Amino acid sequence: MTRVVADRIETQQEALQFGDPIGCHYHWLEPDEVDSYGDSVRRLAAKVELAVDAFERTSQLSEDVFAGEAADTLRDRAARRRDESATVRDHLRGLGRAVNAYSDVLRRHREGLEQLRDFAVSKGLEVRDNRIWPPVETLPGDAGQKQVDAWENDWKAYQACFEAKVELRDARRAATRDLVRALAEHAGVHPDEDRARLVPSGAREVRFGDLRREAAEEALEAVQAGDAAEAARGTVDALRRREQTALGRLENLVLAEAPPEEVQAQAAQVQSLHRELTEARVEARDAEAVAQREQAQADRAARDLRDAESGRPRLVVDRAEWAPADRPTDLRDRLG
Known part of the structure; x- marks a missing residue:
């Protein structure tokens, strides 16, 4: 052995x-x-x-x-x-x-x-x-x-x-x-000294070490989210091909007047694949939304770092989202 x-x-x-x-x-x-x-x-x-x-x-x-x-x-x-x-x-x-x-x-x-x-x-x-x-x-x-x-x-x-x-x-x-x-x-x-290094930018001070670290973390999360979205799209494509193949086999069985139990078994397989495909499409849409959100955050962190390094003041604007009066407000959504 x-x-x-x-x-x-x-x-x-x-x-x-x-x-x-x-x-x-x-x-x-x-x-x-x-x-x-x-x-x-x-x-x-x-x-x-x-x-x-x-x-x-x-x-x-x-x-x-x-x-x-x-x-x-x-x-x-x-x-x-x-x-x-x-x-x-x-x-x-x-x-x-x-x-x-x-x-x-x-x-x-x-x-x-x-x-x-x-x-x-x-x-x-x-x-x-x-x-x-x-x-x-x-x-x-x-x-x-x-x-x-x-x-x-x-x-x-x-x-x-x-x-x-x-x-x-x-x-x-x-x-x-x-x-x-x-x-x-x-x-x-000297990366270890970045945290202690303060550089003035307008009326505030910018911690370059924190900005670099935040930009790197956001970029990594954007890449991971993009990979997850790509994998989800690949799963949808694979299930779609399997569903089309199963539908073709079902059509052939019906045309060939196969026994009812074979037709029912193939129909059940088509239904199962269709359910998997529906769930996979939902997961793919969610993964795509997460990827877009992570990419936007990575772009914002990169802009903040670029502006700080060039000495430009940073203007941060939070977009307010409208919510019905009868809908409870989620502070985590409001504060990001």
Whole structure:
């Protein structure tokens, strides 16, 4: 008896568990290309260093060389540009070092996968489709001692491959996190600090972290609602085709003067499909309404974020809905 394993895409899910096939194919960027990009970033940092020196010399112009209000303004601006350029230079240097370090990790990862594959082959494990497949999960009850020993050795070899794969994966993930931190530092993006960052907008203050989070959540809910509506429409189409097929069979039975019990059974099936189709149409209409509402909310959240980032004041207008006097008002409907 062998273990049946679903062929998951490990590069996307990264949900490797003991007993799963172990991927040993390198599919990331070529380390040399990543290394070349890191070198180019560090060369750019060297060019920015020249700008830092130029602003430094300009900010230190003496009064004997250049005096007056214009000279003071020039020196002040040069000093600010020097500080800004120095910050960019430091960030570029850090980013270049992080990219070069990441290329080294990718290079070691590729070499480790090659060694992992060679080790698995040398131990007699099955290597197919760039994967190391686990041994047979169980043995028959009449298996001999030699067969049991070979089975245990295969599982020990698989365990060594599994542990090596986990170590390679963890090292690559750690390097990826370091690279992301360097990118965030260079771009000045600190998501954890968004909640504490307040930016004035007119007479009010806008919390950009909250707006970004709200826009992202609304966009995700709109996508999910759209998928649900699409699935509901697909169900309606499928039931409609089944109903048409069942009606065609019923017509053929009637024309062929089939026995009454066959005609009644087919008619009952048509009625059942018609009921399912009616219910599915109602669900599809509800899902479509939800999708439209979620999309409108996502568009509104995106506009609010865009207006806040551009510094425009936000005008929020709630549309009042008329309700008969004898109808109780639902505050949840009124307040959204």
